[in-house]
Structure formats: C-alpha cells, structure tokens
Amino acid sequence: MRALVLTLFPEMFPGPLGLSLAGKALAAGLWELQVLNPRDFATDRHQTVDDKPYGGGTGMVMRADVLGRALDHARNVLPQAQMIYLSPRGEALKQ
Template sequence: MRVDVLTLFPGMLEGFLSESMLGRAREAKLLEINVHNTRDWATDKHRTTDDRPFGGGAGMVMKCEPICAAIEALQSPGCRRIYLTPDGVPFTTAKAEELSKQQHLILLSGHYEGIDQRIRDTVIDEEISIGDYVLTNGTLAAAVVIDALARFIPGVLGEEKSLTSESFTRNLLDFPNYTRPAVYRGLSVPEVLLQGNHGEIEKWRHAQQLEKTAKFRPDLLKKQP
C-alpha cells in the first residue's frame, strides 16, 4: 500500500513514521509512505501557499494552485484523495479498515483557516475528521489515520487476533488486562483469569466490556444488535 502525505511541516512526521510498528512495516515493504512539502509545488520565488480570504476575515487560506498541482502530480488511477479537516466525517475503526484495503491514498494536511473550497470541489474525494477539536494543522491527523489503518494491513501486527477484541472493533470498549505478578500492592488479578477456563474467561471479558461501555460510552451500546 502506498500513502502520500502533503503537508507544510514534513518534519513533524519523520520520527513518527520511523518508529515502532510503522517503522517495521516500512522496512518490510508492507507500507510505502512518502511525505511531501506542499511548498514544492508553489511557483513564485517565495513559495507562497496561502493568501487572504475573499470577503475578509481573520487568518489565511491555502491556495488552489500548489495543492491542486501537487495532488495531480501524485495521484494514480483509482487512488483515494483525502483532506484532513475538523468539519469532515468522523474517523472510525470501520473507516480505518476500509482505507487499509486501498492501493493508494493521498492525505492532504490543511493549515491556517483551511483550504480554498475549489480544492475540495475538484481534487478531493473524501474529508475526514479525527475529532471535534481543532489542531494547528492536519499533519497529526494524517499521522493518526496512517497509524490506525496500518494495523489492518496483513503482516503489520505481530498478533493478528488482537484486532478482533480491541476497543471499538465491535462497538465495545476493551476489557481490563492483567499480567504478572498475580498480586501487586494488595490488588489481585481476578480469579477467573487464573483458572484457565477459556469459555468462562470470554464470558467475563464480554461482561466487563459491556459494563465499561455502559459507564463511559453508552452511545456505543445503541449500535449493539
């Protein structure tokens, strides 16, 4: 899978993409990630990527010319062109899994007061938000999307079955996890986990998921069969 990221701040991704799971996935050629500076497609001597908004208002708006030129230079047949923006569609586990099946993604990171609407109208296929808050720019949002979808690419995770039980996979939060020692500072691991009865363990874990979801995210329970 190939991912191209367009951003004004490519340095924000350098360490993130070279560490841990993503770094190993890139070394194993499971995931190709290319980070591009949007200014490379600006044609004036100052490499300008923004201008004042028509109609007035605070802040600057990213210009059509460099972004459209960049996307058109990078795109391939059938690729998905995505703009990371707070007013996009909420990002979910299901969306991450869907995107992981694409051959090529282009992720556009916005900045300032956003991008010219004509970019969104002509060279963007989908708009995604990672939450109801505003970041200084969309580069971190692009990183979140990459990290989440990478976990669904075969071979990236060492323990593939972990995908089936983690938070949000079935619209439930995760169950509590424990490891050795069995007793720490007077707190014991639940007895059911020590008995080796896998059927009872699964029942306990599911009950814990329901209880935790009801307490912290009752909205998710409405999506349960």
C-alpha cells in the same frame, strides 16, 4: 502498499512512524511512504502556499492554484489511490 502524504510539514514524517507498528512495517518494506510539500508546487520565489481569504476576514487559506498542482501531481503518482482529507471541521478520529 504505497501512501502519499501532502503536508506543509514533511519533517513530521516518518518521524513518529518510527515508534509505531506502522513504522516497523515501513522499515521492513511492507509499505512505502512518499511525502510531498505543497511549497514545491508554488511558483513564486518565496514558495507561498497561503493567502488572505478572498471575502476578507481573519486567518489565512491555502491557495487553490498551488494545492491544485500538488493534488494533480499526487493523482499522477498514485492514480488508483483513495484520497483522505483531514480537516479541523471534520469529525474527531477515535479508535
């Protein structure tokens, strides 16, 4: 099995995995992890991935052009994979 994680914080992976059963399976070669940083798909020299909201307001939003290129690349790498989008507005994950 292969997994691809698109994150602005690639240093987080596989760090925490090393302490879990999933990390042991990763070390044993039972699955493969690839981490992509959206900054790698930015075109400006500062590798900007966020911008002010179009309609104004507080906060920042991900730039659609950068995120689109990163997602297109991910779909080319793993074309049959399911996409899981974690959002702060979503339902809380529970075990």
